[in-house]
Amino acid sequence: MQTKPLELQAEAFSSGARRGARYLQQLHDKPVCAETARLDLLDPGLSDKGIAVEAVLDLMETIGGEGTVSSAGGRYFGYVVGGALPAASAARALLSAWDQVADSLTGPSVIRMEEIAISWVVDLLGLPVGTTGAFTSGATMANMTLLVTARDALLARLGHKRGAGLIGAPQLRIVASAEIHATVLKSVRMAGLSTDDIEWVAVDDQGRMKLAVLPELDAKTIVLAQAGNVCTGASDPIKDLTARCQEAGAWLHVDGAFGLWARSADALKAPLEGLEGADSWVVDAHKTLNTPYDAGLALCRHPEEMQASMAIGAQYLPATTPSPANRAPEFSRAARGAETWAALLSLGRNGVSDLVTGFHLHAKRIAGELKTMGFEVPHDVHFNQVFVTLPGAEDACARIVENVQASGEAWFGPATWQGKQGFRISVSNWSTSDEDVDRLIAAIGTAKDELT
Numbered sequence: 001m002q003t004k005p006l007e008l009q010a011e012a013f014s015s016g017a018r019r020g021a022r023y024l025q026q027l028h029d030k031p032v033c034a035e036t037a038r039l040d041l042l043d044p045g046l047s048d049k050g051i052a053v054e055a056v057l058d059l060m061e062t063i064g065g066e067g068t069v070s071s072a073g074g075r076y077f078g079y080v081v082g083g084a085l086p087a088a089s090a091a092r093a094l095l096s097a098w099d100q101v102a103d104s105l106t107g108p109s110v111i112r113m114e115e116i117a118i119s120w121v122v123d124l125l126g127l128p129v130g131t132t133g134a135f136t137s138g139a140t141m142a143n144m145t146l147l148v149t150a151r152d153a154l155l156a157r158l159g160h161k162r163g164a165g166l167i168g169a170p171q172l173r174i175v176a177s178a179e180i181h182a183t184v185l186k187s188v189r190m191a192g193l194s195t196d197d198i199e200w201v202a203v204d205d206q207g208r209m210k211l212a213v214l215p216e217l218d219a220k221t222i223v224l225a226q227a228g229n230v231c232t233g234a235s236d237p238i239k240d241l242t243a244r245c246q247e248a249g250a251w252l253h254v255d256g257a258f259g260l261w262a263r264s265a266d267a268l269k270a271p272l273e274g275l276e277g278a279d280s281w282v283v284d285a286h287k288t289l290n291t292p293y294d295a296g297l298a299l300c301r302h303p304e305e306m307q308a309s310m311a312i313g314a315q316y317l318p319a320t321t322p323s324p325a326n327r328a329p330e331f332s333r334a335a336r337g338a339e340t341w342a343a344l345l346s347l348g349r350n351g352v353s354d355l356v357t358g359f360h361l362h363a364k365r366i367a368g369e370l371k372t373m374g375f376e377v378p379h380d381v382h383f384n385q386v387f388v389t390l391p392g393a394e395d396a397c398a399r400i401v402e403n404v405q406a407s408g409e410a411w412f413g414p415a416t417w418q419g420k421q422g423f424r425i426s427v428s429n430w431s432t433s434d435e436d437v438d439r440l441i442a443a444i445g446t447a448k449d450e451l452t
């Protein structure tokens, strides 16, 4: 008897899941660095007849698997990318079987999950009731979405007709932290705004905007602040910025790609006081919350403005439909918010707070132990990020990074901050254990001894 097509798919799906489970089970011992020598085998040539699904998965599991950096595991301390919580990664697997288009007509349950997830995030972060949001592919797209919204809102307030484009529009001003994340500048460009004319605000020795040198603000200004400096984890003085922006009628946008989550933990939320007074916020689920990529979240206190900038208004999708397509840049989109729903549902309020606090405690330990080994951490440990340098031998830092990566024991990247060369450690994986931190510190110690 012939196997039915969907039974074939179900078998392939189980095979993929078994292989995924096998991968996760050996992460504890797998070198964190990727083995890339055999990657050419991923191109056996595009045949006329194709090959069996199992053969595809075999090739992917063996050659593809060995070529992965183990960012899913606890000894990965690079960028700020987190791992994937059990509920969230299993939700991804289920979603891939459902293959929903995240729209209210074609995916009612996943849309509901997205809406619920947004309301939970708004609640956890203490944002104003009525805040609207949309899941995007990440913070870069979320920042762009909100910069477009801010741009259109300010221009409309200045009497410029919506939809008339930027030619002949009043000149807007952008005031930004000198240490705003590099991707935000790309978002500024994608929103059709000028990066050449940004009025930069100098930062202090923690990487926070200095309010004393904040220029005069007005109703033509978008202020770009951050919650979570990528090197130090520090946040700009949000409370005072909020007051200054509200007084002047400026739009305050906060990029909190990883750092906004600090607001969900009692021990860490104080620097983010006043956050609720901003106009828009960005936070990634795929960073600190540990959902699979790619899930950013654009949040805005002015639902009508976000809708006005992002709505599509097709005959079959009126602009008034509460569809994510009317708030997000994409039309067809994956139901990425359902993974955030699963992550939050599984963790609960205390679980999120414990996750975030746990990152901070590991980061503090790492900073403390590296300092006793002769390294310098030239900032306080505000959250989960640690910038490390080696006084008198800064140029050895890049080689320490290379040696640790090559050892397979841990993975993090080089960085330069405020004129110092060093490396940056980010604790952002839910599964990082004390033993993983032991192995990181031991590997750094070995590399330092070999090189200095």
Ligand SMILES: Cc1ncc(COP(=O)(O)O)c(C=O)c1O
Residues within 6 Å of the ligand: 079, 080, 137, 138, 139, 140, 141, 181, 183, 184, 226, 228, 229, 230, 255, 256, 257, 258, 284, 296
């Ligand atoms: C502070 C900050 N903003 C924005 C981004 C860009 O985020 P994404 O990669 O999700 O687009 C990052 C990425 O690390 C970040 O750390």
